[in-house]
Amino acid sequence: MKKFLALVLCMMMALSLVSANAEAFSGEIKIWVAEATVEFTKAQVEAFKAANPDYANMTVVVEPVGEGDAASNMLTDVEAGADIFGFAQDQLNRLVAAGALVDVLPENAEIVAATNDAGSVSAVKMGDVMYAYPMTSDNGYFMYYDKSVVTDPTNMEAVLADCEKAGKNVYFEINSGWYQTAFFFGAGCTLTYSTDDSGNLIAMDCDYASENGVKALKSMIKLAKSPAHVNGSSASNATNLGAIIDGTWDAAAVQAILGDNYAAVKLPTIDGYQLGGFGGFKMLGVKPQTDEAKLAACDALALYLTSGEVQAARFDAVGWGPSNLEAQQSEGVKADVALSALADQLQYCVGQGQYPGEYWTLATALGDDILAEKYDAYTDEQLLEVMTTFQTTAGGYIAK
Amino acid sequence: MVGESMNDLDYLRLSKPQKFALKMKKFFAGLPARLLGALKGLLMWFVNLFKGIGSFICDLVTTYIHGDWKTKVSYTVMGFGSMARGQWLRGILFFVFQTVFNLYVWFFGAGYLSKLGTLGTVETVKKGRVTVYGDNSFLILLYGVLTIFFVVAFIYTWYVNVKQNKMSEKILKSGKKLKSAKDDMASLLDNQFHKTLLAIPTLGVTVFTILPIIFMILVAFTNYDNQHQPPGKLFTWVGTANFETLLASPDNKVNFDVTSTTAESAALTITAKNGDILTVNTADVAAAEAAEALTAAADTEFTMVEQADGTYQFEVFSEAGESVSFVGKDLLTVKTPSFSYTFKQVLLWTLIWAFFATFLNYFLGMLVAIMINKKGIKFKKLWRTILVMTIAIPQFISLLYVSKMFAADGLINGMLMNWGWISQPLPFWTDPTWARVTIIGINIWIGIPYLMLIATGILMNIPADLYESARIDGANAFQTYMKITLPYMLFVTGPYLLTSFTGNINNFNVIFLLSQGKPLGLDLAGNAGTTDLLITWLYKMTVTDSNYKLAAVMGILVFVVCAVINLVVYNFIPSVKNEEDFQ
Amino acid sequence: MANDMNIQEVAEKAPRLRSKKGHERRVNASIYAILIVMSIIWLCPFVFLVLQSFRGESGGQVAYVIPKQWTLDNYRFLFEGVAFSLKALVKDVPAIILTVVTNAIGVLGMVKFLTRKPKNPFEKTSGNIKGALLVFGVLLLINVMRCVDSTNCDFVQWFMNTLTIALFCAVIQTIMVLSVSYTLSRMRFKGRKLIMNVVLVLGMFPGFLTMIVLYYLLKMMGLTQAGAVPGLILISCASSGMGYYISKGFFDTIPKSLDESARIDGATRFQVFLKIIMPMAKPIVIYTILMAFMGPWGDYVFASYVAFGHKASYNVAVGLYRWVNTNDYQGYFTRFCAGGVLVAIPITVLFMALQKYYVEGVTGGAVKG
Known part of the structure; x- marks a missing residue:
């Protein structure tokens, strides 16, 4: 009797194992990616289904929704949102707090951490938990310039002089909290906020109110004073392009403007120190699911879409710089002028963490004041006061 | 009669400042009396309300006691009385309504209504990595309010049902016949036509305007923000804490x-x-x-x-x-930005903006209309048409384009720099004061054609001989304007000015498309900008911050501001109307 | 004696009259100058917009106005991928039924207009050509709209969406607004004052407050994302009854004695509404239709909420806003200009043609307290 029961139990277990494996997901998965990559993503999904017959029966709908829109839509209504969506890392905080992201499957998390660059891995983590799959490491900035105008692109003072002489402009958006960090981080300051596992801000680490901070502030004032400087960062609005601090998304536009004189390089030095900045990343997130099979399917699909081969293929298709270490070593990536400049610059950059919304306002206000020539005649002590006020205000955002 | 006309003559002989002083004295002297009157009115309203409720209950009880058995059954089975007396259409309608209501509450409404007090207690948990959703506070609140609406509608219908029974009994007792279904249908097109016409609009307004507004008012008393977002998290009642955040220091x-x-x-x-x-x-x-x-x-x-x-x-x-x-x-x-300080700043700018936007456009539009209307100006239609084209182009396109025109790297700055007039781009959108002036200026560009049309239409109605006699008396253009045109215009368009003012308080399009509220203010909390109106700040809070609780409080406060302004001005205008007569 | 004084006064005034003429000419000249400057300022942005839409070189806003390269590429881009097939009218049973029904109604309407008997002996022709032409135009428009296949062409799809919404709103909103304003103007019933006060109070709440609730209500009915177009129509029309103010003002000016004499003759209120008041209310009807039609073209905020990322249900405002403001679309500025021009043209033409009614509506209804 016992033996018989044991046999039956074994058979049932075996059967359940088999059926669990054969129980493939056959419902619908919705994906939101940027318009430029919709066709590419559709092709990759087909390749995924071909390689994984378990998932051959599921329907995948790919809709063109930009990263900013995807995040704000998910925040409005998680339930009606996409199952997999692409977004930029500055939204990670809010998405986790709103329950729009499920943590990455631990096995997948290990793979991701091992195969992507350090900056992108830390960008998808909240505390110690990984919440998304890194997809690109090209949301940073560097300098494009006109080869025929700028003779020495390693030195900001030289760049300014060349452009002033030729009547061209240097575009640097100093009233943006994003570009502003080039000065502060380059001069040696730090400004980071740390969060707990649920995305709440718990502490700030900032030393803008220091000699280095004043040094950075003075560099910004000097730059703003130059007649060649224009506050902006969009190549399509750059009518008189000598040099522009911009990112890879504008590579095509800059190339169209400069033609044969197109060149890109890491950020120059100013006042003797190398400009730094933020490294930005795009990632794929998976929405919390109520169905185990669907969750498994989404996990597998998201992992595939951010794997090395697909990242390399995506670069070939639309030019997005991969975050995957292997893909970054490919010939195509290395040959890309903009991406090489970015890769060069990234070593001086800090991965962009989470910042409260008020920080961006604060930084814009500081930049606006500089542009309004408010600090032109300030002494060093007064500038230190300005930075102290900045630092204290930035610290106040945690209390909320 | 003689005494009154003497007073009028005396009044007309007073000089302008004396007239104004008299008006002011009357207004303020009458103010305490009016306030007292308003308070008394409120008190009487409450008393009437209680009286009404009392008589309502009385009515119900007496109808039950004095009614026949058909009426008594109708208390529990709606429509029975009507059907039993031959009005089958009405009876069936009542009965169907009752059934639908019962089904709804049984299967759907009761659950949500019971959770309304706590707005959900079952949290969302994760079993392994699969999420099991608990209560959804938002849906609980929404369906709970919907159910309450339904319940109120049901009580009202039940009351109508009972009343009809009572009336039917009376009619039958006096020997007349009851209305048949055919009569009912016919009267819907005649005596009851207003019900037919108003049925669908009322339903639409109730479901899509009243329900959402009540919902949002209730949200103002919860803590629904980006940290408490369903379906992942719950939110609950917090009383008046949000009002304190926004109003109190x-x-x-x-x-x-x-x-x-x-x-x-x-x-x-x-x-x-x-x-x-x-x-x-x-x-x-x-x-x-x-x-x-x-x-x-x-x-x-x-x-x-x-x-x-x-x-x-x-x-x-x-x-x-x-x-x-x-x-x-x-x-x-x-100074750390606080919501109460920000609120005061934004409110101040909203009022300043509404004032300038309304009155500047009004007077300039009138001026343009007078200029075009003047005798001796040719091609009147052409000038008007050119100006009116601004209204025809969708605001959304023209404003987006104009906002790009004034950007730091836009057309205006580019042209000025090319001509060598300036060396640095003008800070149209980056300096707070510049931005505010630019917005008011561009709003003039948008608003003048509307006002010109209205002014033209009204100016044509002013009898020409008034102007003739003024001219003969030797009045110059300015005096004619001040004594004839302006008073007439103000009289006719008084209410329009008020609507326009409250409309400008809520003028979302112009601010959002032109500057999105920027430049952002360092001393302003919640991402508010220096050109933000209350309503654009509300939009930012809703869409960018998901801070629905504060947005709801702000909505209520905007309503209060508009209501106060309307009340004050409506009480002021009649006094203006009465004195200003120019016959 | 009086005559002598008059002659004296005239003599005194004569020299002033002569200099007055010169003064008047100067005043007129300065007014002309102001008007010319104003016209230039008012028209400038649109002229620039049109010029920019023909610009060939790439880039966003530029500092010059006249394009260096003239091209129609921007307009071509807008229409890329659009297909036109008459088969769409008969492709399956519902389509056939719809075609038959709409065309039948249209032809009936035209016939009715053409054979309308003259109302009074002074009318010469016995048909209303304008009305028939209008019905024909709308019928043609509907058929063309159904033949256009815009699944591969973003802009045309957005344009069709917006046009559909605008047409439905124009009809439904007009019916609702006229019903409400007629009722409140003509009839006295218990609760009339209450309704007017409630609507006044409701109107003071800002509109955006309730966006999220309306989104969830629509979601409950399945009218978001792919069903965004019906959803937008529903939302726009549901509460449109609240905008009765101007129409009511107009109805108030029609004397009640007309109603009463008709009712004495035995007409029901319904017949009075349809046969007597409506023909007299032509200006306000056209005004209401015009305002209702123009509304959906600029609705960005709510449309983007309801469409929720489903590009095929965007309306023109959402689509064009994306083009000009998001980083995904570099170099779309000139296309935005072209799209803007194409959207502005029909609305402007419509508005200019019906300008008279707009003025009548605004001045007649809005300003009467």
């Missing part, structure tokens, strides 16, 4: 924090009651540490007095009477 615990010490000096960070953060250095290390201990242990207050040499005398004292004092130097104050 913050009341923080005073805290002295020693951030660094050396042998001779200590640096302190002080949190003041209103949220300001101060940093100060002092040589008295012991006192600094004592202050830190005191503020940590008890509720304290502090004062600081500036000395002649630029240092500050600090004194910290608790309610128990303990105190610590020291001298501090290198004081830096950082």
Whole structure:
């Protein structure tokens, strides 16, 4: 009797194992990616289904929704949102707090951490938990310039002089909290906020109110004073392009403007120190699911879409710089002028963490004041006061 | 009669300032009486309400007692009485409604209604990595309110049902016939036509306007924001806490924090009651540490007095009477943005903007209309058509384009720089004052054609002989304007000005498309900008911050502001209307 | 004696009359100058917009106005991928039924207009050509709209969406607004004052407050994302009854004696509404239709909420806003200009043609307290 029961139990277990494996997901998965990559993503999904017959029966709908829109839509209504969506890392905080992201499957998390660059891995983590799959490491900035105008692109003072002489402009958006960090981080300051596992801000680490901070502030004032400087960062609005601090998304536009004189390089030095900045990343997130099979399917699909081969293929298709270490070593990536400049610059950059919304306002206000020539005649002590006020205000955002 | 006309003559003989002073005196003299009247009215309204409820219950009870058996059954089975008396259409309608209502409450509404008090208690949990959703506070609130609406509608219909029974009994007793279904249908097109016409609009407004507004008013009393977002998280009732956040000055615990010490000096960070953060250095290390201990242990207050040499005398004292004092130097104050301060600033700018947008457009539009209307100007139609084209182009396109025109790298700056008039781009959208003036200016561009059309239409109605006689009397253009045109226009368009003013308070399009509320203000909380109106700030809070609770509070406050303005002006206008007669 | 004084006064005034003429000419000249400057300023942005839409070189806003390269590429881009097939009218049973029904109604309407008997002996022709032409135009428009296949062409799809919404709103909103304003103007019933006060109070709440609730209500009915177009129509029309103010003002000016004499003759209120009041209310009807039609073209905020990322249900405002403001679309500025021009043209033409009614509506209804 016992033996018989044991046999039956074994058979049932075996059967359940088999059926669990054969129980493939056959419902619908919705994906939101940027318009430029919709066709590419559709092709990759087909390749995924071909390689994984378990998932051959599921329907995948790919809709063109930009990263900013995807995040704000998910925040409005998680339930009606996409199952997999692409977004930029500055939204990670809010998405986790709103329950729009499920943590990455631990096995997948290990793979991701091992195969992507350090900056992108830390960008998808909240505390110690990984919440998304890194997809690109090209949301940073560097300098494009006109080869025929700028003779020495390693030195900001030289760049300014060349452009002033030729009547061209240097575009640097100093009233943006994003570009502003080039000065502060380059001069040696730090400004980071740390969060707990649920995305709440718990502490700030900032030393803008220091000699280095004043040094950075003075560099910004000097730059703003130059007649060649224009506050902006969009190549399509750059009518008189000598040099522009911009990112890879504008590579095509800059190339169209400069033609044969197109060149890109890491950020120059100013006042003797190398400009730094933020490294930005795009990632794929998976929405919390109520169905185990669907969750498994989404996990597998998201992992595939951010794997090395697909990242390399995506670069070939639309030019997005991969975050995957292997893909970054490919010939195509290395040959890309903009991406090489970015890769060069990234070593001086800090991965962009989470910042409260008020920080961006604060930084814009500081930049606006500089542009309004408010600090032109300030002494060093007064500038230190300005930075102290900045630092204290930035610290106040945690209390909320 | 003679006495009255004498007063009118006296009145007309008064000079203009005297007339105005008289009007003002009357208004303010009448104010206490009017307030008293308003209060009395409110009191009477409450009394009437209670009287009404009392008579309602009385009515129900007497109908039951005096009614026949058909009426009594109708109390539980709606429509029975009507059907039993031959009005089958009405009976069936009532009965169907009751069934639908019962089904709805049984299967759907009761569950949500029961959770309305707590707005959900079952949290969302994760089993393994699969999410199991618990209560959805949003849906609970929404369906709960919907159910309450339904219940109210049901009670009203039940009451109508009972009343009809009573009336039918009376009619039958007096020997007349009851209305048949055919009569009912016919009367829907005649005596009851208003019901037919109003049925669908009322339903639409109830479901899509009244229900959402009540819902949002209720949200103002919850803590629904980006940290409490369904379906992942729950939110619950918090009473009036949100109103305090937005209206009252913050009341923080005073805290002295020693951030660094050396042998001779200590640096302190002080949190003041209103949220300001101060940093100060002092040589008295012991006192600094004592202050830190005191503020940590008890509720304290502090004062600081500036000395002649630029240092500050600090004194910290608790309610128990303990105190610590020291001298501090290198004081830096950082005002942390608070919602109440931001609210006041944004409200102020909203009122200023509405004032300028309305009146500037009004007078300039009138001026343009007068200019075009003047005798001797040819091609009147052409000028009007050109100006009117601005209205025809969708605001959305023209505003987006114009906003790009004024950007730092836009058309205007580019052209001015090319012509060498300026060297740096003009800060149209980056300097607060510039931005405000630019917005008001561009709004003139948009608004003048509307006002010109209206003014033209009205000006044509002014009898021409008024102008003739004025001209013969030797009045110049300005006097004609002040004494004839302006009073007439103000009289006719008074209510329009009021609507226009409240409309401008809520003028979302112009601000959002032109500047999105930028430039952002350093001293403003919640991402508010220096050109933000209350309504664009509300939009930002909803869409960018998901801070629905504060947005709801703001919506209520916008309503209060509009209501107050409307009430005040409506009471003021009649006094203007009565005196201003020019026959 | 009086005559002598008059002659004296005239003599005194004569020299002033002569200099007055010169003064008047100067005043007129300065007014002309102001008007010319104003016209230039008012028209400038649109002229620039049109010029920019022909610009060939790439880039966003530029500092010059006249394009260096003239091209129609921007307009071509807008229409890329659009297909036109008459088969769409008969592709399956519902389509056939719809075609038959709409065309039948249209032809009936035209016939009715053409054979309308003259109302009074002074009318010469016995048909209303304008009305028939209008019905024909709308019928043609509907058929063309159904033949256009815009699944591969973003802009045309957005344009069709917006046109559909605008047409439905124009009809439904007009019916609702006229019903409400007629009722409140003509009839006295218990609760009339209450309704007017409630609507006044409701109107003081800002509109955006309730966006999220309306989104969830629509979601409950399945009218978001792919069903965004019906959803937008529903939302726009549901509460449109609240905008009765101007129409009511107009109805108030029609004397009640007309109603009463008709009712004495035995007409029901319904017949009075349809046969007597409506023909007289032509200006306000056209005004209401015009305002209702123009509304959906600029609705960005709510449309983007409801469409929720489903590009095929965007309306023109959402689509064009994306083009000009998001980083995904570099170099779309000139295309935005072209799209803007194409959207502005029909609305402007419509508005200019019906300008008279707009003025009548605004001045007649809005300003009467």
